[in-house]
Structure formats: structure tokens, C-alpha cells
Amino acid sequence: MFTIWTYDGKMVYENIIDAIEEFDPKYCIGVGGYGSVYKAELPTGQVIAVKKLHPLEDEGITNLDSFENEIRALTKIRHCNIVRLYGFCSHSRHSFLAYEFLDGGSLGKKLSNKEEATEFGWIKRINIVKGAAEGLSYMHHDCSPPIVHRDISCKNILLDIEHNAHISDFGTAKVLKPDSSNWSHHLHVD
Structure with missing residues (x-):
């Protein structure tokens, strides 16, 4: 039921569901195109982010492509500038991913708040760009x-x-396969 984490999957699943009271909106900290993110404090005191995928309206099933892309990408990489995936649950009742929780929120929220953006100096911004570039370079x-x-x-x-x-958010990530049409060893400039 719950995979990757180094603990008993059934117990972790139940702890997560209990911590966010069956995905009660009061625990929701963000909504995106593929799912809603919840903040869960587990009985151990550890705080995690839980991304529950939105069901597709027309078929009532979870967006499995995004779910599988995210799992495929994040199980292959470990880098200090890439969010850490702790585990996932693929179940008919709930499909979700469990990540490390990051207290600072998103860069978008930080910059969209005029007061916070004003306090958010250039040195911090440069360090964020550098960190994101290092994560992308690694990938x-x-x-x-x-x-x-x-x-x-x-x-x-x-x-x-x-x-x-x-x-x-690796829902649209693509793992490049050597010798496929999306792979090129050389850049040709005309």
C-alpha cells in the first residue's frame, strides 16, 4: 500500500490519513494542476508534505501518467536541491505522494507577497537561482x-x-532514453 519509505507501509499510510483527517481541507497548503498538497504531522513529530492527486472528472480515476512520472523521476535522484520523495500510495481509495516538508513555501508565493518580496534581497535571490541551477545541472x-x-x-x-x-513537481518530467528521438549527442548549428 505504501512504498519506498523504510517503515511498515500500512502503519505509515494510516498515520498519514489520520494526521490530515482523511484529507480535510484545513490541512491543505496548496493546489496545483495535478493535485492538492497537505501538511501532515506524524505521531513521530516528523512533518511531511502529502500530494493527493486529483481524480479525472470524466473517468473518476487518478491521473496516473503524472503520478508515475513523479515517482519514476524522484526515485532515481538524490540531490540537496531536489525535493525528497519519502514514499507513495497507489490505491483505489487514495493515490498520493509523501515528500519532505519545506517550511519556506514556494518562491512564487514569496515573490507575490509585496512585503516578503521587498525583504527578499538579491543575495537570497541569487542563491536560489544558483541552487535551482545546480539541481537542474545534476538532473x-x-x-x-x-x-x-x-x-x-x-x-x-x-x-x-x-x-x-x-x-x-515532477509530474511532467521526462526521462531521456539514449538512442531515442529525444536524444542527441551533438548540437548542430546552421
């Missing part, structure tokens, strides 16, 4: 096969309490 050059995010925006850059950047 493009140090992963085998390389991973392309395909949805980098300020809403998908999460910040920890020290304003370090963490790339998130």
Missing part, C-alpha cells in the same frame, strides 16, 4: 539517463527555512 548531466523537468517555474521551486532552493 541533466549527472543522472543516467538524464531527466528533463519540463515545468520549471517559481511555483515549483520550494524553499527551506534558510531559503535554499528545492525543485519540485
